[in-house]
Amino acid sequence: MRYGFDIGGTKIEIAAWDDRMQQLFRQRVPTPGEDYAAFLHCLVKLTQEADQQFGGKGKVGIGLPGITDPRTQQQLAANVPCLNGRNLKRDIETLLNRPVVIGNDCHCFALSEAHAPQTQDYRVVFGAIIGTGAGGGLVVDKQLFRGKHGLAGEWGHLPVPGRLFQRYALPSFRCNCGLSDCYERYVSGRGLLALSQHFGHPASDLPQLMHSYRRADALAQQIFHTFIAVLASALAGLQLLLDIDAFVLGGGLSNIPEIYPLLPAAMRENLFTLCPPAAILAPVFGDSSGVRGAALLNDAERESL
Numbered sequence: 340m341r342y343g344f345d346i347g348g349t350k351i352e353i354a355a356w357d358d359r360m361q362q363l364f365r366q367r368v369p370t371p372g373e374d375y376a377a378f379l380h381c382l383v384k385l386t387q388e389a390d391q392q393f394g395g396k397g398k399v400g401i402g403l404p405g406i407t408d409p410r411t412q413q414q415l416a417a418n419v420p421c422l423n424g425r426n427l428k429r430d431i432e433t434l435l436n437r438p439v440v441i442g443n444d445c446h447c448f449a450l451s452e453a454h455a456p457q458t459q460d461y462r463v464v465f466g467a468i469i470g471t472g473a474g475g476g477l478v479v480d481k482q483l484f485r486g487k488h489g490l491a492g493e494w495g496h497l498p499v500p501g502r503l504f505q506r507y508a509l510p511s512f513r514c515n516c517g518l519s520d521c522y523e524r525y526v527s528g529r530g531l532l533a534l535s536q537h538f539g540h541p542a543s544d545l546p547q548l549m550h551s552y553r554r555a556d557a558l559a560q561q562i563f564h565t566f567i568a569v570l571a572s573a574l575a576g577l578q579l580l581l582d583i584d585a586f587v588l589g590g591g592l593s594n595i596p597e598i599y600p601l602l603p604a605a606m607r608e609n610l611f612t613l614c615p616p617a618a619i620l621a622p623v624f625g626d627s628s629g630v631r632g633a634a635l636l637n638d639a640e641r642e643s644l
Contacts, residue, residue, distance in 0.1 A: 352629075354634065355392075372418075375425055398634075401427070407443075409488050445589075447476075452587040462480055463583050464584065464585050466478070469592040471590070497521065571606040574602065587621075602616070
């Protein structure tokens, strides 16, 4: 029996799977984000209720936004303030009296999608999140690769190459990480809207921009194709570095259907002639990928290749 927790700023989701990864139940409750004791109590209560329902101790995996300091095991999770500076792994393992694996939510997404029917024949799968931010996770032979510091997959904070600034007259954007011109500032939802505003399109949000694009608005098409070119540059670079077989896109922008036919051709401009673009896939499990990937954490992670 496996339990997965998906921790968000407003909700905690738990789901249970059997050993064949057939989902047995799913439940959501509000996140007590300001009270650490209440947060722990919530996780313990949900776990114990699942144990009672299924008659045994399930393996527990937790996916949450932010990072874990590898030296202290302390959390940094801006969306759940009560977790900051806390050793969640130690505390929850003590209360539950069992091992608990904690993973980044982007890693959980990648792990879940790498264990989907559409990716079963791919050895190297990269989950690329393009939502509020840009993050990801790398899965090799169905095993999550986190790296020594747990940062594998943080492609959103790689720098956009200078040739793209020249070719597309890109603006320079300061990133919240403290650096400038990170991919996240151009290919996330906020990044695409920032490009739209920079180039003078009147759309106030992304649905309006895409509506204009689909009505053959010339400026909207220029902006969206610029976004595709920057995203393609990032994914092609990852493919050359890691020999990726398939990218699975996640996050809100992955719901834009035009991305999927446009990306391969744009990636081809950044790859060797004899190197075909990796498969670009839509997610299978959607909003359930995070909690499903968390449930898989116990048996599918590795620090090194």
